[in-house]
Amino acid sequence: METGAALAVAVRKNALTPKAIVHQKFGVKACYKIEEVHESADNECPGLAILQKGPCMYRCSLQLPEIYVVSKIFKKKKEAEQHASELALEKLGIDPSGNPTEQDPWDALVGRIKFLFADEFLSSLHPLSGHLRAALQREGDLYGSVPISIIAILDAKVCNLSKAIDPKVELNPYLAISHVRKAAAQLSGIVVTSEDQHWIRRQNPYPLDVIESAIGESGSPGSFSIEAVYIPWSSEKAVDVVNLNVSSPGYYLDVIAKQLGLVEASEVLITRSIGKASSEARMYFAASQSCVLEPSADLGKKAMHLEGLYNARASYLSGEDVFGDAIFASIGYSWKSKDLWHEDLSKQSYYRMLLGKVPSGVYKLSRAAILTADLPLAFTTRTNWRGSIPRDILCAFCRQHRLSEPVFSIVSISEAPSEPSGSHKKLKVIDSAVEGTHCANGCAVSYGLEERAESGGMFRCEVKIYSRSQDLIIDCLPKESYKKHSDSIQKASLKVLLWLDAYFKNLDMPVERLECSAHELDIRFNPQSFSKAFEFCQSIRFFQHCDMQEGGSHDLNFMPGHRIFSVDIDGPVSGISPTNGSLSCISYSVTLVTESENTKELLESSDEFEFEIGSRSVISQLEAAVTQMTVGQSAFLRIDFPPQDFILAAADDSERILSLLSSKDCSLQYTITLIRVTEPLEDRMEQALFSPPLSKQRVEYALQHIKQSCATNLVDFGCGSGSLLDSLLNYQTSLEKIVGVDISHKSLVRAAKILHSKLNTNSDADVQTNDIKSAILYDGSITDFDSRLCGFDIGTCLEVIEHMEEDQAWLFGNIVLSYFRPKLLIVSTPNYEYNVILQRSSLSGQEEDPDDKTQSQSCKFRNHDHKFEWTREQFNHWATELAVKHNYSVEFSGVGGSGDTEPGFASQIAVFRRDTPHLAGDAMKVADSEHRFNIVWEWDRSNRS
Ligand code: SAH
Ligand code: MG
Numbered sequence: 001m002e003t004g005a006a007l008a009v010a011v012r013k014n015a016l017t018p019k020a021i022v023h024q025k026f027g028v029k030a031c032y033k034i035e036e037v038h039e040s041a042d043n044e045c046p047g048l049a050i051l052q053k054g055p056c057m058y059r060c061s062l063q064l065p066e067i068y069v070v071s072k073i074f075k076k077k078k079e080a081e082q083h084a085s086e087l088a089l090e091k092l093g094i095d096p097s098g099n100p101t102e103q104d105p106w107d108a109l110v111g112r113i114k115f116l117f118a119d120e121f122l123s124s125l126h127p128l129s130g131h132l133r134a135a136l137q138r139e140g141d142l143y144g145s146v147p148i149s150i151i152a153i154l155d156a157k158v159c160n161l162s163k164a165i166d167p168k169v170e171l172n173p174y175l176a177i178s179h180v181r182k183a184a185a186q187l188s189g190i191v192v193t194s195e196d197q198h199w200i201r202r203q204n205p206y207p208l209d210v211i212e213s214a215i216g217e218s219g220s221p222g223s224f225s226i227e228a229v230y231i232p233w234s235s236e237k238a239v240d241v242v243n244l245n246v247s248s249p250g251y252y253l254d255v256i257a258k259q260l261g262l263v264e265a266s267e268v269l270i271t272r273s274i275g276k277a278s279s280e281a282r283m284y285f286a287a288s289q290s291c292v293l294e295p296s297a298d299l300g301k302k303a304m305h306l307e308g309l310y311n312a313r314a315s316y317l318s319g320e321d322v323f324g325d326a327i328f329a330s331i332g333y334s335w336k337s338k339d340l341w342h343e344d345l346s347k348q349s350y351y352r353m354l355l356g357k358v359p360s361g362v363y364k365l366s367r368a369a370i371l372t373a374d375l376p377l378a379f380t381t382r383t384n385w386r387g388s389i390p391r392d393i394l395c396a397f398c399r400q401h402r403l404s405e406p407v408f409s410i411v412s413i414s415e416a417p418s419e420p421s422g423s424h425k426k427l428k429v430i431d432s433a434v435e436g437t438h439c440a441n442g443c444a445v446s447y448g449l450e451e452r453a454e455s456g457g458m459f460r461c462e463v464k465i466y467s468r469s470q471d472l473i474i475d476c477l478p479k480e481s482y483k484k485h486s487d488s489i490q491k492a493s494l495k496v497l498l499w500l501d502a503y504f505k506n507l508d509m510p511v512e513r514l515e516c517s518a519h520e521l522d523i524r525f526n527p528q529s530f531s532k533a534f535e536f537c538q539s540i541r542f543f544q545h546c547d548m549q550e551g552g553s554h555d556l557n558f559m560p561g562h563r564i565f566s567v568d569i570d571g572p573v574s575g576i577s578p579t580n581g582s583l584s585c586i587s588y589s590v591t592l593v594t595e596s597e598n599t600k601e602l603l604e605s606s607d608e609f610e611f612e613i614g615s616r617s618v619i620s621q622l623e624a625a626v627t628q629m630t631v632g633q634s635a636f637l638r639i640d641f642p643p644q645d646f647i648l649a650a651a652d653d654s655e656r657i658l659s660l661l662s663s664k665d666c667s668l669q670y671t672i673t674l675i676r677v678t679e680p681l682e683d684r685m686e687q688a689l690f691s692p693p694l695s696k697q698r699v700e701y702a703l704q705h706i707k708q709s710c711a712t713n714l715v716d717f718g719c720g721s722g723s724l725l726d727s728l729l730n731y732q733t734s735l736e737k738i739v740g741v742d743i744s745h746k747s748l749v750r751a752a753k754i755l756h757s758k759l760n761t762n763s764d765a766d767v768q769t770n771d772i773k774s775a776i777l778y779d780g781s782i783t784d785f786d787s788r789l790c791g792f793d794i795g796t797c798l799e800v801i802e803h804m805e806e807d808q809a810w811l812f813g814n815i816v817l818s819y820f821r822p823k824l825l826i827v828s829t830p831n832y833e834y835n836v837i838l839q840r841s842s843l844s845g846q847e848e849d850p851d852d853k854t855q856s857q858s859c860k861f862r863n864h865d866h867k868f869e870w871t872r873e874q875f876n877h878w879a880t881e882l883a884v885k886h887n888y889s890v891e892f893s894g895v896g897g898s899g900d901t902e903p904g905f906a907s908q909i910a911v912f913r914r915d916t917p918h919l920a921g922d923a924m925k926v927a928d929s930e931h932r933f934n935i936v937w938e939w940d941r942s943n944r945s
Contacts, residue, residue: 018085021094022062031063031405032084034077060084063405065468066156067091068278091335093157105164109183112157117191117202123214128154130333130340133215134251135201145201147253147266148193149287152176170468174269198287199266223247227344228329230259231283233311238658241347244329252340256284256327271318274328275353275400280341281330283318285311316540317353319402351649357400357537359501361649362393369618370650371590371604371668375501376617379490380864381681384583384612390493394463397500403473403533404466406496408489411460413481461488463496471529474499478522495521507537567625571633573757577750579721580614581680581865584626588672592647592657593638595665601657603650603668608675622670627746629674640667682863685838686906690896694907697895698798699727701909702826706733709824711793713737717782717816718800720744722751729758729770736771741778741789741933748777752937759939773941780933783811785819787930795822799907802829802866809868813878817886817912825912827879830862831894832869833903838862872904879910888912 022030037057060071060080069091071083089095093112115121121129131146131154138145152158153176162169162176169175177198184193184200193200206214223246230242242259246252253265262268271283288309314326328350331342355361360375366388367373379390388396394406458481465474476496482488499521503509511527518525531538578584589605611617613627625635644661647668651657660666678684686694702724706714712734716724719740728735742748755775762768780786782797783804795816801809816825861869870878876892883890890912894905 017082018089019082022064022085022088025094026064028407029065029404032081033061033063034080035059035061037073062088063399064088064092065404066159068276091156092160093155105161106183109158109161109165109179110186112155112161113151113180113183114187114190116151116155116158117187119206119210122206122210125335125338126155127333127335129214130338131251131253133338134253134340136206136211136215137249138251138254142199142264143201144205145194145199145266147268147270148177148180148198148200149266149269150253151180151200153270153272194266197266224342226329226331226342227346228259228327228331229345229347229350231311231314231326231328231350233309233314233324233326235312239313239347239350242327244327244331246331246340246342248340252331253284256329259327260284260286260325262286271320271322274318275356279330280332280334280343281328281345281353282332283314283320283322283326283328285314285322285326286324288323312540316536317350317357319536347648348652351645354645355649356396358504359393359397359497360505362396362400363387366393367609369604369606369609370646372588372606372609372618372622372670373611374616374619375497376494376612376615377498378615379487379494380581380612380615382486382490383681384581384615385490386611386617390490390497394493394497397497398465401533402468404468404470406493407464407466408492409462409464410485410488411462412485413458413460458483459485459488461485461492463489463492465496467529467533471532472526473529473533474523474525476521476523495523499523503534504537567621567628567635567637569625569629569633569635573753574630574632575754576631576677577629577721578613578627578674578677579679579747580744581863582613582683583610583678584613585610585675585677586626586672587675588622588670590650591669591671592651592660593667593669594660594663595667596663597660599660600669601651601660603647603657622672625670625672626674628749629672631674631677634671634673637670637672638667639670680863685862686896689838690906694896695723696727698828698907698909699724701828701893701895702794702796702798703728703731703733705824705826705911706735706794709793710734711824713739713792714794714796715739715741715789715792715820715822717795717797717812718742718803719748719751719777721747722755722777724796724798725751725775726754726758729755729762729772732769732771734771736773737775738772739776739778739789739792741780741782743779743781745779745936748779748936752777756937756939759941760944763941763944775937775939777936777938778933779936783808783815784932785815785930786933788933789820792820792822793824795820795825797826798828799830801827802861802868802870805867809878810882813882814886817882817888821886821914823914825888826909827912828895828907828909829875830866830869831875831904831906831908832871834897834906835862835869836903837897838906870908872908875908875910879912883912887915889915 035058037059055075057073057075058077058080059073060077060083062069062071062081062084067088069084069087071080071087074080074083116128117132122132123129128150131150132144135142135144135146152162158180159169159176162179165179166175169179180200181193184191188203190203191200192203225243225245228242228244230240232239244252244255244259246255251265253268257263257265257268260268267287268284269287273279274281274283309323311322311324311326314322314328317328328345329342330345331340333339334341352365355365355370363375364370364373367386373387375393376385379385382389391406391408398404398406460478460481462475462477464472464476466472474496476492476499478488478492478495480488480491482491499518502517503514514525586609587605587607588609590603592601592603593599613623616623618626621637621639625637629635647657647661679687683695690697692700705711706728714728714735714737716722716739719725719742722740725738725740728738740748740751742751755777759772759775762770762772778786778788782800797812797816801812804812816822872892879890879892882888890910892908892910893899894908896906897904899905
């Protein structure tokens with residue numbers, strides 16, 4: 001590229017690199033992303049490329065507020081960045097010599113227009129030159145003329161100069177037309193504009209040889225037809241597909257003009273490109289007189305609103321005011337070749353673009369599961385997340401809504417080891433704005449931080465969203481801090497996304513509700529700049545449920561008002577069922593079913609779709625069904641009132657779907673098969689590293705104590721899905737009554753299923769393996785009192801306390817030892833000191849975190865749901881203090897590893913023994929029959945036949 005060579009010289013002279021110039025002009029708004037490119041590979045997962053050997057090459061993309069460029073491939077990252085900067089400067093028409101010549105913008109504008117109509121420009125790769133060449137194919141009076149609006153829209157320099165003259169151009173693109181007209185007036189003899197029409201052309205024809213060399217090379221004449229979407233201004237009328245028949249000698253804008261019922265190209269106005277930065281999809285609409293002749297006027301806009309000509313759908317999608325009917329087409333000249341570039345747009349692509357403006361929509365699209373996936377409510381771990389990560393979704397969202405790139409500021413906090421958690425000292429603030437040209441969106445800042453992170457340090461991330469004009473709109477500073485800086489970014493991003501998503505699903509949400517949900521998510525927002533930023537959204541209702549049930553939806557989930565009207569689960573129970581934090585893999589299909597016409601239309605399907613259970617990463621009805629299934633089972637569920645916009649985005653566009661949707665009795669049917677379940681990391685570790693698995697060892701430990709004490713009854717605090725109670729049934733013990741308590745209703749239902757079938761089989765059998773006479777499961781918190789739990793022989797509480805906040809763990813200790821007073825209480829919890837061994841050990845391959853090479857050191861707790869994990873000292877402190885207070889003795893032990901060698905057992909256990917007999921304590925007298933827990937399930941052998 002000639003310019004490249006010229007640039008290199010210029011750079012050496014001025015010692016200002018293209019990147020430095022970009023930085024001067026754009027600061028943190030310049031967002032570089034380096035991508036590794038491998039000779040061998042089309043790598044599906046770029047992150048994994050790190051692991052491969054062989055020469056690594058780099059490509060750099062650069063996102064600026066107005067443009068997006070991608071560099072060629074280089075051996076060095078720096079070279080790729082410089083090249084991307086070079087391309088960007090070229091595209092912006094910025095003088096690469098970097099001289100900050102403060103020229104008068106009017107003079108510069110005149111100069112630029114002169115340049116655009118110069119001989120050399122005609123054969124350049126600038127998108128505008130394509131229009132100039134095509135204009136030479138126009139006939140009669142229109143020979144050589146192009147719409148003035150094209151000049152303002154396609155040339156970034158004209159656009160920027162126009163903005164420098166009057167910043168209002170951003171809001172009123174028609175202003176730019178008058179600027180061009182005015183500047184052109186100073187170029188008499190060079191260009192001509194028309195007074196009453198909106199075209200501009202060169203005064204004297206181009207020399208023949210210039211025309212020949214510019215046009216001669218371009219492709220042979222021919223014609224093609226492209227699909228575009230017609231969006232009537234009246235929202236009563238449906239969008240439709242139109243075909244544009246473009247023939248090569250000729251001007252495509254004339255074709256679009258005709259389609260809009262206009263005479264010729266200069267009566268057409270064009271919006272900025274919509275969607276991806278590299279996209280050529282734009283709205284085309286009539287330059288009706290009033291907008292052009294009264295460029296300054298909001299009055300005009302208001303009048304159009306009144307006349308009803310305001311095209312809300314097209315305006316929403318483009319983020320600009322569009323009046324009258326619009327054509328949404330993807331066609332134009334690009335920087336890549338001189339040929340006209342084009343792409344079909346279907347109704348489906350229109351609906352998908354709409355979807356792309358909503359956070360959950362971006363997520364659905366990234367998972368290719370529009371009717372199934374939903375933006376998860378929590379980011380637990382990078383390894384459990386599927387689809388686009390929150391930070392990327394947030395960046396995409398901001399781009400879609402023409403906001404500035406989000407600013408991530410990361411605060412590094414050092415954890416003072418001697419002090420209890422909560423008293424953090426701030427060490428330093430690493431603001432992305434300080435990080436030079438990189439915004440934290442790219443990996444650059446991440447690397448920087450990795451180097452600076454001190455061992456034991458924690459990160460907090462603040463996210464700020466600004467408008468184009470740098471008004472602060474949203475500011476989110478989560479309270480929580482994280483071991484991995486990338487986690488802090490993702491979690492903060494997700495908070496913002498969830499909040500925005502809830503807003504988009506209910507645009508009528510009153511400000512108080514909006515404020516309330518913002519507060520919950522650690523978000524502050526500026527109502528004025530917020531409503532200004534999303535003003536285009538207000539006139540439109542997409543993806544909103546029209547017949548929401550009373551009270552509206554507080555639900556963050558999509559399809560709020562939709563009911564499941566049936567779920568059927570088929571197939572034998574296999575025992576492997578998903579729990580929170582596990583990954584479920586399903587195959588599924590979604591069909592649109594109508595009862596009356598007896599039709600089924602397949603909308604979406606997948607052979608392998610993996611998602612995390614417990615974070616609502618799929619629509620709630622689906623998650624509810626899957627948690628009730630075991631591996632190998634299938635389920636059918638139906639949802640009525642399917643949301644039309646989603647279906648049209650999912651469906652290959654067809655009139656048929658629309659006609660089915662109009663029938664009253666249509667519903668969505670989901671057919672799911674649970675293929676496999678991958679348990680949470682903690683369980684996998686416990687199974688992989690210990691034999692028998694740690695969970696089994698805990699059961700055996702409890703069993704030993706049951707035998708020794710000849711206990712006849714047992715209560716399991718935090719019984720979960722009943723793994724302990726279930727295992728106990730396999731042994732011959734003295735137990736006659738078993739009770740479980742948990743706050744998770746789902747887990748209890750699972751426990752009930754398993755215990756029920758086992759107890760029944762056992763009591764039907766000839767030889768009974770146990771003597772259990774009764775079993776009960778209670779739904780309730782073990783930090784609450786319920787007299788029915790008093791005076792048991794044995795209480796167990798295995799791997800539960802770490803799931804509560806520390807003060808709650810103390811509360812539980814006090815309640816259980818002062819009120820329930822079992823003879824023996826066994827409490828187990830992870831030994832934090834053992835984590836080093838767990839994490840160092842050979843789990844390789846199982847937990848490949850593409851984002852993080854230091855994953856083994858950075859996984860703080862064994863399970864994302866743990867609120868704490870204690871060292872031996874911390875656990876001893878808790879147990880000893882409680883024991884002394886309540887007249888118990890306590891002994892320490894554990895399972896996994898050994899108590900004699902450092903760092904102790906993997907799972908530490910405290911065994912409390914009651915010193916004094918149970919005196920039917922005060923609490924019993926006061927609240928003898930205080931029943932706070934709900935019975936979920938009860939089994940009694942005497943009630944069986
Ligand atoms: N004891 C079981 C489950 C351990 S997982 C086993 O060893 O397999 C932790 C369990 O504690 C979860 O089922 C969770 O629902 C439960 N839990 C957490 N806080 C609780 C509380 N305050 N009251 C009752 N159960 C609680
Ligand atoms: Mg646990």
